[in-house]
Amino acid sequence: MLRIECPWCGVRDEIEFRYRGDAGAPRPAGDAPAAEFIAHVYERSNPRDWHAEWWLHVAGCRRLLRVERHTLTHAIRSVVDATDAREEPG
């Protein structure tokens, strides 16, 4: 059971959240070539390491969070609101 520290609600069990996938693939600019959009939609680095990912706190504050979690140990090292994460590159 993951315990995710929501910036708004405190530490909560993973069952309150819904996983929304890789947060490490920024959307290309609107006029980017198709190949960049294909890579954005389909290709993943899928690390066996730290992984930035989106989690939606559906059974809590309903905010979208950006979580950094290790895919081998499941340790979590940062949780921020998606709005605050928006300016981070990648």
Place this chain on the structure above:
Amino acid sequence: MNSAAIPSRPPATRERRSTGRYSWLRLLREGLGGQLGWSPAWHKSAPRPHYRVVIVGGGGHGLATAYYLAREFGIRDVAVVERGPIGLGNVGRNTTIVRSNYFRPENIRFYDYSLRLWERLEHELNFNAMVSQRGTLNLFHTEAQRDLFTRRANQMQLLGADAEPLDREALRELVPLVDLDNGRFPVLGGFLQRRGGTVRHDAVAWGYARAASALGVDIIEHCEVTGIRRNDGRVSAVETTRGTIAADTICLAVAGHSSQLAAMADLRLPIETHVLQAFVTEAIKPVLDVVLTYGAGHFYVSQSDRGGLVYGGGIDGYNSYAQRGTLPMAEEVAAAALTVMPALARLKVVRQWGGVMDMSMDGSPIISATPVRGLVLNGGWCYGGFKAIPAGGMTTAHLIATGTPHPLAAHLSLERFATGRTIDERGLGPFPYAH
């Protein structure tokens, strides 16, 4: 017989690759003769400096690919390199189900071909893989689901696969422990694929390893690949913990870790790695002689020959390389188990484990050439790789040997994502955690 009378086994040598034919007559002869004539089922090879084909991953698909390369295409200069011992990866960690009850025509053709290869596998390999066509039964619980399953069954029958509808009376007889009158999810009926069933997973690895080894394939265990060398856009060698091995073609068959190996060749794949759990209960007398799947949740169960009920459900749902499961999914699967078969509440779960899956972006596998010349990928099996082992091996061998995709697997190319020809059986979109 006292212990002093047990002789040591004759050492295996490179020259003595064939283990002789297994038969009841030989069993009898060896039994009477002190079991002196057996030799290890496959030769444990040391790496040679160069091979025509190096297959990374000694699981079901890697070993099957090596076997069919040698047997169907006459390519015997092949090495299978495996990080650990043969049979301890995903091929030995699944729920052993084989079936071809898919909806998409290309999936039905591919998986039914696999089923036909399973049906003749034991004779071909001269190895008892305990292929048990006990039937795969899918329950449905709503009228809409009946329509969907009927359409799928029609599709299967049009393509030569078998599927038959069962009403509640037939179900009462076939699976008496199923709670047909569940208040929330009453069972309206089911579809049975009689040719589906289970196969002993370890024996599949051992049987293919033995047959490939007898044909001259080098099976190199405890040999982890640490790098893929390229020369002018083409693969040239794998770097391993047992030295560098040059190869004309390198095939990755490492589902669960495909992204890791592909990254060694600077490739990013349409794959995420997720954990899938499986569970085994204590052994009981025979209570279930089909593979049963629940239609109102993700749950499948069969009874092993030892008597334990082997069951599983969906993936844990977030990227993970941890080969262990987490409790929320264990609880969800158990809840589904008790909804469909309440009597299971009396059983203790004696084993639970998690394996890592290549979850692809459309839920379908990838058998394909890659942008790196000479690098072939067999991966993206999601959690359906076991049933596909014979077809996956045959079609991957075809791709390696001829340079062109096998007609039954041409749709599984990597290019399908860029061209929009994804094989999305459930229509879920590019979200691996949802497949």
